[in-house]
Amino acid sequence: ETECGRGLLVIGSDYQSTNVSLLDPQGNVLSSSFISSASSGVRLNAPLSGDVVAPSTRSVGDRAVLLDRYPTAVITWIDLQTAKVTAQLGIGTGFSANPHDYVELSPELAVVSRFEPNPNAGKEAFDEGNDLLLIDPSKPAIIGRIDLTSALGANGAGYFPRPDKLRVVGDQLYVLASAYSADFSDSLESRIVRVDLPSQSVGEVLTLKGLHGCAGLALSPSQTELAVSCSGPFGGDAIIPEGSGLALVNIDGELSLTRSIPAGEIATDPLAYSLDYVSDDTLLFTTFGRFDPGGSARPDRLMQLNLNDSSTEELLTSASDPFTLGDVRCNAACGSCFLTDAGRGGVVHRFGFEVESAGAQQRLVRQGPLTLQASTKPDSQIGLPPRYLGAF
Numbered sequence: 001e002t003e004c005g006r007g008l009l010v011i012g013s014d015y016q017s018t019n020v021s022l023l024d025p026q027g028n029v030l031s032s033s034f035i036s037s038a039s040s041g042v043r044l045n046a047p048l049s050g051d052v053v054a055p056s057t058r059s060v061g062d063r064a065v066l067l068d069r070y071p072t073a074v075i076t077w078i079d080l081q082t083a084k085v086t087a088q089l090g091i092g093t094g095f096s097a098n099p100h101d102y103v104e105l106s107p108e109l110a111v112v113s114r115f116e117p118n119p120n121a122g123k124e125a126f127d128e129g130n131d132l133l134l135i136d137p138s139k140p141a142i143i144g145r146i147d148l149t150s151a152l153g154a155n156g157a158g159y160f161p162r163p164d165k166l167r168v169v170g171d172q173l174y175v176l177a178s179a180y181s182a183d184f185s186d187s188l189e190s191r192i193v194r195v196d197l198p199s200q201s202v203g204e205v206l207t208l209k210g211l212h213g214c215a216g217l218a219l220s221p222s223q224t225e226l227a228v229s230c231s232g233p234f235g236g237d238a239i240i241p242e243g244s245g246l247a248l249v250n251i252d253g254e255l256s257l258t259r260s261i262p263a264g265e266i267a268t269d270p271l272a273y274s275l276d277y278v279s280d281d282t283l284l285f286t287t288f289g290r291f292d293p294g295g296s297a298r299p300d301r302l303m304q305l306n307l308n309d310s311s312t313e314e315l316l317t318s319a320s321d322p323f324t325l326g327d328v329r330c331n332a333a334c335g336s337c338f339l340t341d342a343g344r345g346g347v348v349h350r351f352g353f354e355v356e357s358a359g360a361q362q363r364l365v366r367q368g369p370l371t372l373q374a375s376t377k378p379d380s381q382i383g384l385p386p387r388y389l390g391a392f
Contacts, residue, residue: 002025003331003333003334004025004331004333004334004336005025005058005331005391005392006024006025006080006392007022007023007024007025007030007391007392008022008023008024008025008027008329008338008348008389008390008391008392009021009022009034009054009064009389009390009391009392010022010023010340010348010378010379010386010388010389011052011053011054011066011386011387011388011389011390012346012378012379012382012384012385012386012387013050013051013052013384013385013387013388014050014384014385015050015051016050017036017037017038017048017049017050017384018036018037018048018049018050018051018052018384019033019035019036019037019379019381019382019384020033020034020035020036020052020064020066021033021034021378021379021386022034023338023348023376023378025331025334025336026336026350027336027338027348027350027374027376028376029376029378029380031083032378032379032380032381032382033379033381033382034064034078034083035048035066035078035083035085036048036382037049037050038382039083042078042083042084042085043084043085043086044076044085044088045085045088046068046072046074046076046088046090048066048068048076049068049069049072051068051069051070051072052066052067052068052069052388053066053067053069053100053388053390054066054067054388054389054390054391055067055101055102055103055104055390056101056165056166056167056217056390057103057166057167057168057391058390058391058392059104059390059391059392060104061104061107062079062080062081063077063078063079063080063086064077064078064080064390064392065077065078065102065104065390066078067099067100067101067102067112068099069098069099069100069115070096070098070116071092071096071098072092072096073090073091073092073095073096073097073098073099073114074088074089074090074091074092075088075089075091075099075102075112075135075140076088077137077140080392087137087140089135089140089141089142091112091114091133091135091142093118093124093125093126093127093142094118094120094123094124094127095116095118095119095120095121095127095129096116097114097115097116097118097129097133098114098115098116099112099113099114099115099133100113100114100115100163100164100165101113101163101164101165101166102166103166103167103168103173104137105168105197107137107138108136108137108138109134109135109136109137109143110134110135110136110137111132111133111134111135111146111166111173112132112133112135113132113133113163113164113165113166113175114129114130114131114132114133114163115130115162115163115164116129116130116162117129117130117160117182118130119182125142126142126144126145128145128147130147130148130149130160130161130162130163131145131146131147131148131163132145132146132148132163132173132175132195133145134146134200144200146195146200146201146202147202148161148163148175148177148193148202149161150202150205151175151177151191151193151202151205152177152179152188152191153205155188156179156188158181158182158186159179159180159181159186159187159188160179160180160181160182161177161179161193162177162178162179162180163175163176163177163193164176164177164178164214164215164217165215165216165217166217167217167219167226168197169219169223169251171196171197171198172194172195172196172197172203172251173194173195173197174192174193174194174195174217174219174226174251175192175193175194175195176190176192176193176214176215176217176228177190177191177192177193178190178213178214178215179191180213184234185234185235186233187212187213187233187234187243188212189207189208189209189210189211189212189243190207190208190211190212190213190214190228190230191205191206191207191208192205192206192208192226192228192249192255193205193206194206194251194255204254204255205255206249206255206256206257208228208230208247208249208257208260209257209260210243210245210260210262211228211230211243211244211245211247211260212230212232212233212241212243212244213230213231213232213233213234213241213243213244214228214229214230214231214247215229215230215231215273216228216229216230216271216272216273216274216275216285217229218275218276218277218283219277220277220280221277221279221280221332221333222280223251224250224251224252225248225249225250225251225252225258225280226247226248226249226251227246227247227248227249227275227277227283228246228247228248228249229246229271229272229273229274229275229285230243230244230245230246230247230263230271231244231270231271231272231273231288232244232245232263232270239268239269239270239290239298240262240263240264240267240268240269240270241270244262244263244270244271245260245261245262245263245265245271246259246260246261246263246266246271246275246283246285246305247259247260247261248260248261248307261310263287265310266303266305266310266312267285267287267301267303267312268287268301269287269288269289269290269298269300269301270287270288271285271286271287271288272285272286272287272288272300272325273286274286274326274327274328275328276328276329276330276337277330277332278304278330278332278337278353278370279332280307281306281307281308282304282305282306282307283304283305283307284302284303284304284305284315284328284330284337284339284351284370285302285303285305285328286300286301286302286303286325286326286328286339287300287301287303288300288322288323289301289318289321289322289323290322291321291322297320297321297322298322299317299318299319299320299322300317300318300322300323300324300325301314301316301317301318301325302314302315302316302317302325302328302339303315304369304370313369315351315369315370315372316339316341316349316372318341318343319341319343319344320343321343324341324342324343324385325339325340325341325342325343326339326340326341326342326386326387326388326389327339327340327387327388327389328389329389329391335352335353336350336351336352336373337350337351337352337370338350338351338389339351340386340387340388340389341375341386342385342386342387343385344375345377346377346378346379346383346384346385346386347375347376347377347378347386348375348376348378348386348389349372349374349375350372350373350374350375350376351370351371351372351373352370352371352373353370353371
């Protein structure tokens with residue numbers, strides 16, 4: 001394994017079925033169909049649905065991890081060498097828990113964010129939902145939970161934390177909580193929740209003032225800052241809803257909101273669900289287009305943001321329909337960023353920048369917009385469009 005990791009998982013879906021392809025760190029296809037909803041002979045007891053994602057952080061060890069979200073609520077572990085399923089674990093505990101992220105802390109401990117609440121809790125162990133579920137991946141088995149209800153504070157009645165993306169720095173876990181009502185018709189301001197892993201308890205909670213519907217989370221290469229992208233509340237006719245924007249959160253010491261940038265200052269559309277750091281002072285993020293019955297559709301966009309002066313560059317737009325640009329994932333040490341594109345025949349784009357080795361460190365030697373270096377069709381067998389990325 002190199003500093004670039006071993007490769008990428010590309011999850012293709014038509015929202016009815018799923019196919020997973022593997023790419024090497026340079027974006028070359030290793031396996032067009034590593035595993036899919038149609039796989040047989042791989043010990044897949046619960047077939048993959050059409051709503052499958054990978055953890056947002058790189059998987060460790062010799063297994064890939066897949067999260068089958070709603071309504072299935074199953075975690076699947078797959079041997080990377082043989083493509084055989086080594087284990088599956090249902091984490092619904094009596095309801096459609098909708099797991100959104102997974103991070104493995106050790107061979108015996110992993111954390112899963114469960115996005116849904118259980119309106120009929122109390123019938124079996126660990127069935128409350130809206131929590132962080134603790135799992136022993138070596139068994140696998142559920143071994144505990146961390147309740148996140150307190151993250152909403154005294155004014156949280158009628159709302160649920162809805163934990164989403166996870167990041168770990170040292171012995172602290174950072175949780176993005178989007179804070180919606182039961183039917184998603186209303187929301188509180190999203191927040192970052194710091195969880196102390198040794199005590200398995202909720203610590204600081206930072207409210208992202210003015211920002212709603214936050215779903216994208218990235219950790220800076222220096223591991224001192226989080227970037228959060230927020231699409232704003234559901235509904236409404238505004239091209240950019242109030243509450244859409246970007247938050248920069250200092251995590252080096254006490255949690256603090258260092259910058260909050262309304263979407264209209266850096267984009268012409270609401271921010272979407274994916275972003276990543278190119279370097280400590282450069283971000284890539286996507287925006288949502290929209291269908292317009294009375295005119296031409298607005299495209300999705302991939303944008304590059306200079307955090308020093310807030311200048312932006314448009315790197316790519318969706319080819320025709322909106323809602324086709326998906327996950328973006330960067331590796332600052334390797335000089336590459338990847339973006340899924342369900343249009344253009346279903347490809348993964350690789351964008352590059354130059355890096356120069358400086359001992360154990362890597363530093364940027366060329367600033368400015370990234371360049372599109374390659375576009376690869378990961379799935380030449382089943383033909384499902386790529387939506388999500390994972391890394392191993």
